[in-house]
Amino acid sequence: xxxxxxxxRGPGYAIGGLSGGEEKADFWRMVTLCTDxxxxxxxxxxxxxxxxxxxxxxxxxxxxxxxCVFPTRTARFGSALVRTGQLQLKNxxxxxxxxxxxxxxxxxxxxxxxxxxxxxxLQEDTxxxxxxxxxxxxxxxRLMSDIREAIRADRFPDFIKEYxxxxxxxxxxxxxxxxxxxxxxxxxxx
Numbered sequence: 371x372x373x374x375x376x377x378x379r380g381p382g383y384a385i386g387g388l389s390g391g392e393e394k395a396d397f398w399r400m401v402t403l404c405t406d407x408x409x410x411x412x413x414x415x416x417x418x419x420x421x422x423x424x425x426x427x428x429x430x431x432x433x434x435x436x437x438c439v440f441p442t443r444t445a446r447f448g449s450a451l452v453r454t455g456q457l458q459l460k461n462x463x464x465x466x467x468x469x470x471x472x473x474x475x476x477x478x479x480x481x482x483x484x485x486x487x488x489x490x491x492l493q494e495d496t497x498x499x500x501x502x503x504x505x506x507x508x509x510x511x512r513l514m515s516d517i518r519e520a521i522r523a524d525r526f527p528d529f530i531k532e533y534x535x536x537x538x539x540x541x542x543x544x545x546x547x548x549x550x551x552x553x554x555x556x557x558x559x560x
Contacts, residue, residue, distance in 0.1 A: 382413035385433065394546035398427065402553060405432030422451065422513060426533055427550050429517050430526065436514075441506035446499050448492045451509040453536045457485070459502070464489040477508035527556045534558055 385404045392400075401416065408414050413434040419425065420438025428436070441451060448460035450471045457464070457471060467485035479488075479501045491498030520529035530551060534543055541559075548558050 380412075382415055382434075383408045384415045384417055386417040394544065395549065398431065398546055398550035398553075401428055401431050401433065402550070408432075420510065422510075423537065423544065423547055425510075425513060426517065426530055427547050429521075430530060430551055430554050430556060441510050442503050445502035445506050448498070448502070449506075450488075450502055451506045453533075454539075455537065459485055459488050459498075460492050461489075471505050472509070475505065475508060475512070477505050479505040479508075530556050531558060 383404075385401065385408075405414055410432070414432060415435040415437075416428055416433040417436075418438055419428060419433075419436050420440035425436060444451065444456065448458060450457040450459055452472050459471075464485040467489070469485055470480040470483070471485060471488070472480055483501060488498050488501060491501070516529065517526070520526045534547070535541075543558050551558055
């Protein structure tokens with residue numbers, strides 16, 4: 371608060387030092403502490419945060435921008451990001467799967483390649499990692515675009531509830547996310 375009161379000039383504010391292994395309950399409370407004291411008129415950039423649940427929750431808490439190695443790092447391990455979580459395309463169950471990673475995704479990887487082909491590439495060729503990286507970054511961009519559209523349409527709380535029902539169809543939401551969202555009047559359990 372003292373730092374902000376010094377009237378430091380700049381185009382926006384970076385929030386860092388989080389996402390380094392602290393408990394999620396501490397993580398969201400620190401994000402909230404920062405966003406509660408920073409002006410809403412300037413962008414608030416949360417450094418190093420990139421898991422999809424974190425992006426949705428932290429957007430609700432007032433963060434505007436993010437960066438993270440997650441979409442590229444997870445591609446190196448053969449994981450494709452989808453609304454329900456991740457597909458481990460190196461697993462044998464995808465060896466004969468002729469579907470795209472995500473039928474609703476318009477990225478080059480989903481338009482041109484099947485899960486089976488990517489599974490094959492990931493066994494011995496770095497091209498598979500590149501194609502997964504393209505998809506994972508497109509996925510993150512689409513998620514953030516969907517968040518932006520929901521905010522503009524004044525339906526972000528509904529978007530959050532829909533998102534969580536897809537990601538956690540059994541309703542087994544992470545408790546930290548339930549608490550964080552409740553702090554901004556989004557109740558996942560009703």
